[in-house]
Amino acid sequence: GQQVMQIPQYQHVQEGEDFTTYCNSSTTLSNIQWYKQRPGGHPVFLIQLVKSGEVKKQKRLTFQFGEAKKNSSLHITATQTTDVGTYFCAGRGSNYQLIWGAGTKLIIKP
């Protein structure tokens, strides 16, 4: 079946360093969504990308959708303690249901 692989599983960074998570799909996606889940919380929608090659920015967060609409990335510049949490991608597959990545946990080193 359709799968979305998300890497890395964890990323430890010093505050102020950058963070990136990547998602790769086995098939072409119609769109991709990104969510953030704070520790002990629930997933919260961040953004949706629809067009091939699309790039969107939200302050220090940059989201990209690949030209083939099979991969996507989220990059955070100069991480802050408020960025801590798990970031999930979710792609719309051929049956229009969301296919979720396993998430990347962002950990800020003390």
Place this chain on the structure above:
Amino acid sequence: ETGVTQTPRHLVMGMTNKKSLKCEQHLGHNAMYWYKQSAKKPLELMFVYNFKEQTENNSVPSRFSPECPNSSHLFLHLHTLQPEDSALYLCASSQEGRLAANTGELFFGEGSRLTVL
């Protein structure tokens, strides 16, 4: 306040118990979902209700039984669960078109943390 309310927040039950999880959305959405979230696994879609009709069940064991009496309420009835069913159960809602591809963002509740002994 997310607009999606789940109760109870925590539930401990034995394998022979019967319990129910409740979800209510105050957003006027027409689609509701049950997801299972286990550690180190992707979110698992269990059930989808679109316009109150179940459209997806993803081969969930029959010990989980959903009920959607109207577009604002969703229940998950639990019966003779197994310890491996212990997880966070998340309810979500979205606004979807009847004929168009589903493209809405999901609004999640805070989840019901289930422990099966």
